[in-house]
Amino acid sequence: MTAKQIYTEWQQTAVADPRAATVPQLVHGMERITAAEGPILEDRLYALYSRAGDLGRIYDHTRRRFTTALAHAKSEGILAIEIETFGDNEEKVIRLPGQPQVIVRSRGSRTLHEVPASELAEVMMEIRVNHDLISREELFRAVLEEYELKRLTQATENRLNDILKTWLA
Numbered sequence: 776m777t778a779k780q781i782y783t784e785w786q787q788t789a790v791a792d793p794r795a796a797t798v799p800q801l802v803h804g805m806e807r808i809t810a811a812e813g814p815i816l817e818d819r820l821y822a823l824y825s826r827a828g829d830l831g832r833i834y835d836h837t838r839r840r841f842t843t844a845l846a847h848a849k850s851e852g853i854l855a856i857e858i859e860t861f862g863d864n865e866e867k868v869i870r871l872p873g874q875p876q877v878i879v880r881s882r883g884s885r886t887l888h889e890v891p892a893s894e895l896a897e898v899m900m901e902i903r904v905n906h907d908l909i910s911r912e913e914l915f916r917a918v919l920e921e922y923e924l925k926r927l928t929q930a931t932e933n934r935l936n937d938i939l940k941t942w943l944a
């Protein structure tokens with residue numbers, strides 16, 4: 776494997792309460808998080824912001840506020856958004872305009888489901904290039920090993936299978 780970059784964790788700092796923050800305040804917080812962790816999945820971005828704003832669960836009202844701020848950030852050129860579709864899945868990947876669309880990194884505190892599909896696809900492609908006769912099961916196990924994980928859950932297998940069919944079929 777080529778050397779993966781170390782995943783840079785956002786060092787949590789205070790942000791405006793997401794239930795009452797203005798759009799510029801939300802955008803500023805999202806930009807800071809994305810600068811550290813981007814490309815980042817939309818749900819992880821919202822979760823990190825919410826935790827920093829002392830919010831537990833994200834309810835519909837707050838999610839709509841985040842979505843509005845994200846659309847504003849995109850229209851102002853502050854954040855870039857790619858929609859990745861694979862299988863029945865659709866994920867928004869958020870990054871700063873100057874960040875590459877895909878960066879292969881260590882897992883850090885992310886779950887495998889918080890790693891953008893395009894990043895996982897790059898890892899899978901490299902494994903297949905280095906091991907051309909690898910079986911699907913061996914490929915998935917190798918991906919887990921790359922991210923220092925052991926259990927291949929059904930949800931993980933489904934996600935990896937959809938990525939495999941979309942990017943590497």
